[in-house]
Amino acid sequence: xxxxxxxxxxxxxxxxxxxxxxxxxxxxxxxxxxxxxxxxxxxxxxxxxxxxxxxxxxxxxxxxxxxxxxxxxxxxxxxxxxxxxxxxxxxxxxxxxxxxxxxxxxxxxxxxxxxxxxxxxxxxxxxxxxxxxxxxxxxxxxxxxxxxxxxxxxxxxxxxxxxxxxxxxxxxxxxxxxxxxxxxxxxxxxxxxxxxxxxxxxxxxxxxxxxxxxxxxxxxxxxxxxxxxxxxxxxxxxxxxxxxxxxxxxxxxxxxxxxxxxxxxxxxxxxxxxxxxxxxxxxxxxxxxxxxxxxxxxxxxxxxxxxxxxxxxxxxxxxxxxxxxxxxxxxxxxxxxxxxxxxxxxxxxxxxxxxxxxxxxxxxxxxxxxxxxxxxxxxxxxxxxxxxxxxxxxxxxxxxxxxxxxxxxxxxxxxxxxxxxxxxxxxxxxxxxxxxxxxxxxxxxxxxxxxxxxxxxxxxxxxxxxxxxxxxxxxxxxxxxxxxxxxxxxxxxxxxxxxxxxxxxxxxxxxxxxxxxxxxxxxxxxxxxxxxxxxxxxxxxxxxxxxxxxxxxxxxxxxxxxxxxxxxxxxxxxxxxxxxxxxxxxxxxxxxxxxxxxxxxxxxxxxxxxxxxxxxxxxxxxxxxx
Numbered sequence: 001x002x003x004x005x006x007x008x009x010x011x012x013x014x015x016x017x018x019x020x021x022x023x024x025x026x027x028x029x030x031x032x033x034x035x036x037x038x039x040x041x042x043x044x045x046x047x048x049x050x051x052x053x054x055x056x057x058x059x060x061x062x063x064x065x066x067x068x069x070x071x072x073x074x075x076x077x078x079x080x081x082x083x084x085x086x087x088x089x090x091x092x093x094x095x096x097x098x099x100x101x102x103x104x105x106x107x108x109x110x111x112x113x114x115x116x117x118x119x120x121x122x123x124x125x126x127x128x129x130x131x132x133x134x135x136x137x138x139x140x141x142x143x144x145x146x147x148x149x150x151x152x153x154x155x156x157x158x159x160x161x162x163x164x165x166x167x168x169x170x171x172x173x174x175x176x177x178x179x180x181x182x183x184x185x186x187x188x189x190x191x192x193x194x195x196x197x198x199x200x201x202x203x204x205x206x207x208x209x210x211x212x213x214x215x216x217x218x219x220x221x222x223x224x225x226x227x228x229x230x231x232x233x234x235x236x237x238x239x240x241x242x243x244x245x246x247x248x249x250x251x252x253x254x255x256x257x258x259x260x261x262x263x264x265x266x267x268x269x270x271x272x273x274x275x276x277x278x279x280x281x282x283x284x285x286x287x288x289x290x291x292x293x294x295x296x297x298x299x300x301x302x303x304x305x306x307x308x309x310x311x312x313x314x315x316x317x318x319x320x321x322x323x324x325x326x327x328x329x330x331x332x333x334x335x336x337x338x339x340x341x342x343x344x345x346x347x348x349x350x351x352x353x354x355x356x357x358x359x360x361x362x363x364x365x366x367x368x369x370x371x372x373x374x375x376x377x378x379x380x381x382x383x384x385x386x387x388x389x390x391x392x393x394x395x396x397x398x399x400x401x402x403x404x405x406x407x408x409x410x411x412x413x414x415x416x417x418x419x420x421x422x423x424x425x426x427x428x429x430x431x432x433x434x435x436x437x438x439x440x441x442x443x444x445x446x447x448x449x450x451x452x453x454x455x456x457x458x459x460x461x462x463x464x465x466x467x468x469x470x471x472x473x474x475x476x477x478x479x480x481x482x483x484x485x486x487x488x489x490x491x492x493x494x495x496x497x498x499x500x501x502x503x504x505x506x507x508x509x510x511x512x513x514x515x516x517x518x519x520x521x522x523x524x525x526x527x528x529x530x531x532x533x534x535x536x537x538x539x540x541x542x543x544x545x546x547x548x549x550x551x552x553x554x555x556x557x558x559x560x561x562x563x564x565x566x567x568x569x570x571x572x573x574x575x576x577x578x579x580x581x582x583x584x585x586x587x588x589x590x591x592x593x594x595x596x597x598x599x600x601x602x603x604x605x606x607x608x609x610x611x612x613x614x615x616x617x618x619x620x621x622x623x624x625x626x
Contacts, residue, residue, distance in 0.1 A: 007039045007401060010263055011066045013090050014077040015048040015059075017408065018433035020236035021252055022080045025104060027428040028256030029075065030406045036264045040406040041071065041393065046437040049083030056083075058413035062421060063090050064368060065409060067097060068391045073263040074099050078106030100266040102259050107275070112266070114258050114276045118232075121248040121280030122153045125230050126160040126202060128246070133228055133288060135200040137170045141186060141212060143178040143204045150178070153204045153232070172198070176208040183208035187215035197227060200288075206231035206238045209245055213287070224289035234283060240305060243286030250280050312434065318342065319438045326446045332356060335450055336376035343439060345432065346404075348394050349376045349412070351420035351447065353387045356454060368418060375420070394423050410440045414448035470544040472522060473529035481543030482600065485553055488541060489597050498556045500594040501603070502565060503610035504532055506548035507587040507621050516584060524548075524586045531572040531588075535565060551607055556594050566590040566617075589618035 010033050016022050030040045043066065045059035063086065066074050074094040078087050087103075091110050094101045103111040129135050140157050143150030154173070161171055172195070176183030183203070190197060203209035209231030213223050223229050223243055231238065234249025255278045262272045284290045322342035329335040339349055353371035371387040374395055384395040393409065394400060400407060404425050412419040422440050426432045468480025476484060492499050506528055513521040525548050532550055533542050540554035566588070573586045591613025593606045 028253040032260040039401040042408040054415035139198040180211040183211040200228035246288040339376040346425035348423035476543035502552040503614040
């Protein structure tokens with residue numbers, strides 16, 4: 001339940017919500033749930049989970065959000081998701097939290113199951129073809145072999161054939177695998193078999209029936225005048241076909257309403273049957289000859305299709321603009337603004353809290369990080385900065401669900417690599433869902449490419465820095481010094497000031513190397529570099545020109561007098577030797593020159609003069625030792 005509100009939350013786990021039967025079921029579920037005090041979180045993947053590959057693994061990650069503490073009950077749609085493994089994982093997650101789980105259109109262990117009574121209604125169609133139309137020579141197009149839905153329909157068909165005493169030689173059974181192409185190939189084979197054409201073709205679903213009608217039409221065989229054709233399922237495409245199919249359709253709305261009511265009953269401590277059947281109803285139409293074909297109906301359907309195509313083409317062009325504009329984004333803020341402009345429905349884009357770090361973060365399948373960030377939203381007043389717990393789903397979810405009955409969440413990922421998820425609130429309309437699918441899938445690629453570009457750019461910056469730095473001491477190398485010195489010269493010149501150049505060289509490095517080894521000599525060089533950097537200050541640049549020779553450049557107003565600078569560096573080195581108990585002293589000679597510099601040639605002259613002063617200092621040190 002959402003804290004601070006009286007609303008309980010249903011999580012609907014489904015795939016392909018842009019498809020008619022899924023959309024209509026969810027729409028009724030959301031509407032009925034709202035009447036019962038529910039708000040609905042739709043966890044949707046735009047592709048089903050039938051293929052087991054890296055992409056579907058990334059898609060299935062969205063279902064892990066049922067572990068959110070705001071969710072009170074879970075509804076799964078196995079026939080939409082099409083993966084027993086994914087369904088099992090969803091149920092396991094829900095059961096760990098003690099949530100009731102309701103399954104629509106599929107028998108799922110551990111759930112309350114709402115199933116459609118396919119068998120009785122399919123049998124009704126077979127009886128209609130035989131009893132009403134008197135057909136005795138019948139071809140049957142089955143679905144997939146060993147598929148339970150297909151096998152049930154086949155058994156019902158054979159049962160009626162046997163009851164009606166129709167001879168086996170009058171029946172031809174083939175498999176169309178529930179798809180158009182295999183069904184069309186099967187129908188083509190009838191014309192080369194040498195057998196007479198059937199009086200009727202009964203198909204196990206509408207898609208195969210439409211394919212059969214197409215083949216018959218190609219061979220100048222009329223439906224229903226020459227051959228009767230029936231389908232099953234009542235799919236959306238059937239509405240745009242002439243002749244309209246005689247078929248069976250489920251009461252999708254009743255399934256949604258029953259699921260919401262079952263969740264309400266269980267959450268209130270009541271009981272619900274393990275299995276509830278929803279009937280299919282036969283829809284007698286034109287393809288069996290029971291209704292006259294009206295050509296006028298076709299014009300309206302064509303207009304509807306044409307309108308949908310035009311709208312989809314416009315949105316496709318809009319999405320190409322979205323992609324094009326994001327290619328120019330170099331900062332997250334620019335990307336967020338672009339997403340806001342092109343997400344023309346209420347949208348919240350959330351990414352893993354560490355997604356834009358330097359590393360290409362790979363999450364284990366099914367796991368989002370514990371914290372998310374709201375990258376972009378176009379909903380007024382819902383902006384949010386900072387991290388929020390993934391279990392909250394959205395940082396302002398209570399406010400969002402006060403004014404909306406549902407929010408849909410879809411994953412953003414590249415293959416199995418999770419980026420985050422999109423929250424979208426729209427009317428439950430097919431075309432809007434198709435638009436949401438385009439936006440989501442483009443956002444997958446946009447965010448992944450943006451992240452890769454950031455990582456590459458940062459890596460290039462690091463490589464460039466490595467190219468101008470000395471790897472042992474971390475100071476600039478000679479190339480880096482001149483690169484940064486040219487910018488500093490311009491900065492100092494614009495202020496009307498002068499620069500100070502220090503040349504520093506260690507005394508007695510050879511003795512340290514000879515007496516204690518080159519490893520100790522390297523430690524001494526690093527200690528000198530550290531002391532020079534600290535004493536010169538952050539406004540200076542320090543470079544190792546080779547061996548134990550260093551050049552420091554700073555603006556005159558930030559410089560200490562040469563003697564004072566040398567004294568401070570030597571003091572820091574003496575402290576270091578005492579702290580690490582080094583068996584030798586690290587001593588440094590430093591020369592300094594200050595003057596106005598405007599060109600690199602003048603800088604080189606200053607370095608030469610500073611070197612002369614440094615060597616003079618070195619000779620003085622040597623005299624003192626002697």
